[in-house]
Amino acid sequence: MPRIPRVVFIGMPGSGKTRIGREVASLMGCRFYDSDDEIERREGMTVKEIFGRYGEDEFRTIERDVIANFLEITNFSKSHRNANSSDESHVIFDGVLSLGGGAPMNRGTQRVLREYASHGGNVVYLDAQPEEAIEHATRSGTRPLLKHNPQKVWMDLFEKRDPTFRTISTFIMPTHGKTPRQAAQTVIDTLAERVIHISGATPEYDVRIGTATMRHLPEILGKKVIRVALIHTTSVQRHSDKARTILRRAGYDVTDIVVPDAEKGKTLRVVSHVWDQLGELGFTRSDAIVGVGGGAATDVAGFIAATWLRGITYINCPTSLLAMVDASTGGKTGINTDAGKNLVGSFYTPAGVLADVDTLRTLDQRIFIEGLGEVIKAGFISDPQILRIVENNADVLRTLDPARIDDDDMEIITELIERSVHVKAKHVSADLKEQGLREFLNYGHTLGHAIEKLEHFTWRHGEAVAVGMIFAAQLAQIHGIVDRTFVDYTRDIIESVGLPTSWRGADDSKVLDIMHRDKKARGNMLRFVVVDSIGHARRLENPSEDSVLEALHRVEE
Ligand SMILES: NC(=O)c1ccc[n+]([C@@H]2O[C@H](COP(=O)([O-])OP(=O)(O)OC[C@H]3O[C@@H](n4cnc5c(N)ncnc54)[C@H](O)[C@@H]3O)[C@@H](O)[C@H]2O)c1
Numbered sequence: 001m002p003r004i005p006r007v008v009f010i011g012m013p014g015s016g017k018t019r020i021g022r023e024v025a026s027l028m029g030c031r032f033y034d035s036d037d038e039i040e041r042r043e044g045m046t047v048k049e050i051f052g053r054y055g056e057d058e059f060r061t062i063e064r065d066v067i068a069n070f071l072e073i074t075n076f077s078k079s080h081r082n083a084n085s086s087d088e089s090h091v092i093f094d095g096v097l098s099l100g101g102g103a104p105m106n107r108g109t110q111r112v113l114r115e116y117a118s119h120g121g122n123v124v125y126l127d128a129q130p131e132e133a134i135e136h137a138t139r140s141g142t143r144p145l146l147k148h149n150p151q152k153v154w155m156d157l158f159e160k161r162d163p164t165f166r167t168i169s170t171f172i173m174p175t176h177g178k179t180p181r182q183a184a185q186t187v188i189d190t191l192a193e194r195v196i197h198i199s200g201a202t203p204e205y206d207v208r209i210g211t212a213t214m215r216h217l218p219e220i221l222g223k224k225v226i227r228v229a230l231i232h233t234t235s236v237q238r239h240s241d242k243a244r245t246i247l248r249r250a251g252y253d254v255t256d257i258v259v260p261d262a263e264k265g266k267t268l269r270v271v272s273h274v275w276d277q278l279g280e281l282g283f284t285r286s287d288a289i290v291g292v293g294g295g296a297a298t299d300v301a302g303f304i305a306a307t308w309l310r311g312i313t314y315i316n317c318p319t320s321l322l323a324m325v326d327a328s329t330g331g332k333t334g335i336n337t338d339a340g341k342n343l344v345g346s347f348y349t350p351a352g353v354l355a356d357v358d359t360l361r362t363l364d365q366r367i368f369i370e371g372l373g374e375v376i377k378a379g380f381i382s383d384p385q386i387l388r389i390v391e392n393n394a395d396v397l398r399t400l401d402p403a404r405i406d407d408d409d410m411e412i413i414t415e416l417i418e419r420s421v422h423v424k425a426k427h428v429s430a431d432l433k434e435q436g437l438r439e440f441l442n443y444g445h446t447l448g449h450a451i452e453k454l455e456h457f458t459w460r461h462g463e464a465v466a467v468g469m470i471f472a473a474q475l476a477q478i479h480g481i482v483d484r485t486f487v488d489y490t491r492d493i494i495e496s497v498g499l500p501t502s503w504r505g506a507d508d509s510k511v512l513d514i515m516h517r518d519k520k521a522r523g524n525m526l527r528f529v530v531v532d533s534i535g536h537a538r539r540l541e542n543p544s545e546d547s548v549l550e551a552l553h554r555v556e557e
């Protein structure tokens, strides 16, 4: 089976393509290759001699062929493949390749790199500080190009190459302040991330799930952003501290804006107060918001971003399981009003979602388990494998102490997050504004939102959704859509992870009243999402009030 480099480094002269590339290869226990060495071996001449004898155009053609050969472009089949997963594959991703500084400027080489990346290859742009890179590049005195006025020559090249490097790379790695070893470790951590692309929205963006993912904040914000408002609650202070450090190191002017915890933060009063703060700070359209926290914090941060100056850039850094699997992705932003939950908001897409799974370690156990409500929902509406993983690991999940998550637990949790985000991505990419498919993400929410409101938010969102799913299953059974076994299975899996399975809280009329204010309702007609077989959702429109109340009474037991 052909072997293809797992990562290809590109960058300016002196950016560390060889030093960092070698470190990455050594940490991964694989071989390091340099395209210039390979060209010299193949041609039996030095790069300088090839330039001298044939000129740059011919050199770039040879270089393109060597790189294409390395990347086995012709061996790629149409089947999906991912260098970062163990998916079945017709090639093995192994080794590290470093390219000559000017290589990605050749159109043919660009096509080769794009094809490689489209099959899961990693093209890493080492983004070095000019002074450091120039110093490194000129130190050996072996680069003829930089012999005279290296500062100007390097900067001119940088102006030309940087935009291309940014578009051609699959990720950009700022190297400033890092030893080659640290930079290599960061590359390896990034390669281990699970990345889910969200399309069908402007901007399109990635959800990155892994460790220390907040390091990507600067590369997503880019160079135009000057001020960043870091919106968070005090309960996640240590995580927002990390974000602040990363942002300040990258040169942003960062202001912390602390909002009240949980649903208390999702109010117009809080939003209005933050608008005032942004006004005082002189926030312009080229400034940005970073929301760090649970789903309530990311919902309100997103809403503020959507409404300030009619929309500025924002990034979500979810820190609860529920926010990672659901709330942070998809661009539903909003606040609660006296009339009900999430009744005011907008669809406004983040520029990126950075889920650092290590932040889960500071969660309360109840909040962790709550998140499983939305995980199970994703399983019921779209991905039966999620339910199998939950079933197989129910004891671990129910008794998990987040402070003591070990590697095996983390693997299970990360898999559940990744799968749930895929479910979310499928629905929001196809239907950002909830005109059809996206409604299925609301499974369990019609009663769920009513419970939250009637219990004055003492019930957690995921807990209420859990009971809401049992209610929806009961309703589906009453309407002959599923049988009793399905209802029992729903209740059992929810119970197995320690989520509530019943609720008795209010007059029927109060529950019905809130259900009528659900966003899925149309006029006087109630509409529900039900599941007719595991992994497949559909709508149930205008069921009789008797059947709705019968289902409600069944969850009181
Ligand atoms: N926009 C969407 O698509 C979407 C989807 C699902 C849920 N939601 C919303 O998300 C909210 C529920 O999210 P949630 O369950 O994360 O609740 P939450 O935001 O209230 O967070 C739960 C609690 O955990 C704390 N917390 C969060 N991360 C922590 C950490 N790492 N360490 C310690 N404490 C931490 C929070 O401060 C809070 O006290 C609801 O408002 C719900 O409506 C939105």
Ligand SMILES: O=C(O)C(=O)C[C@@H](O)[C@H](O)[C@H](O)COP(=O)(O)O
Pocket: 326, 330, 332, 341, 342, 343, 374, 434, 438, 439, 441, 442, 445, 519
């Ligand atoms: O993203 C969606 O769409 C969802 O419905 C996801 C839900 O899990 C989430 O709770 C959402 O906030 C509910 O939206 P709402 O419009 O019903 O309030």
